[in-house]
Amino acid sequence: MRVAFLGPPGAGKGTQARDLAQEWGVLHLATGDMLREAVTAGTALGREAKGHMDQGALVPDDVIIRMMAERLGAADAVRGFILDGFPRTIAQAEALARLLKDLGQTLDTVVYFDVTEPELLRRLTGRRVCRACGHTYHVTSSPPTRAGVCDACGGELYQREDDGEATVRNRLEVYRRQTEPLLDYYRQRSLLAPVSGEGPVATIRDAIRTSVGAAR
Numbered sequence: 001m002r003v004a005f006l007g008p009p010g011a012g013k014g015t016q017a018r019d020l021a022q023e024w025g026v027l028h029l030a031t032g033d034m035l036r037e038a039v040t041a042g043t044a045l046g047r048e049a050k051g052h053m054d055q056g057a058l059v060p061d062d063v064i065i066r067m068m069a070e071r072l073g074a075a076d077a078v079r080g081f082i083l084d085g086f087p088r089t090i091a092q093a094e095a096l097a098r099l100l101k102d103l104g105q106t107l108d109t110v111v112y113f114d115v116t117e118p119e120l121l122r123r124l125t126g127r128r129v130c131r132a133c134g135h136t137y138h139v140t141s142s143p144p145t146r147a148g149v150c151d152a153c154g155g156e157l158y159q160r161e162d163d164g165e166a167t168v169r170n171r172l173e174v175y176r177r178q179t180e181p182l183l184d185y186y187r188q189r190s191l192l193a194p195v196s197g198e199g200p201v202a203t204i205r206d207a208i209r210t211s212v213g214a215a216r
């Protein structure tokens, strides 16, 4: 099982990837987590990535690609993987194809999480965090008992700047520009399997299982 999950921020890829990787006994390779781990571990690659992140810049393709090459070449990747957050650009997709070719492997399916823009905005701007204890809520999907008040400690809930509408719209715009061209790229290679990313988590999970031929 070698698949990539593709879709906008807020599409729910991470949750599904984590659960399905466990179910299928394959690696869940989330680029964001891998970068944070490399930074924490202080590896050469982590230090390089941190330099870019500290300046508020995106980590360049070549750093991400080297990190993935190392990980995909490791012994435990032989059983398969779910890529979550990679590839994000055409350059990364081409590098991935070369990497897998060198390893004598191919990508089976690219699952595309289709979610409408209003729904993404609702999900991404609805997060509220407790000022006192850091507990997170969502105004519609996991609201506190009393609006604006933390259930755990009675603290005040607020919206982080990252979750504000302007920042969220900017993140979605970056996604559209960088990542949407990948839909055509994988459609042309007959690898793209769109699933609806809206509705109950279990229903979406079933659709993913079917799309990768792992229905049960």
Ligand SMILES: [Zn+2]
Residues within 6 Å of the ligand: 130, 131, 132, 133, 134, 135, 150, 151, 152, 153, 154, 155
């Ligand atoms: Zn609290």
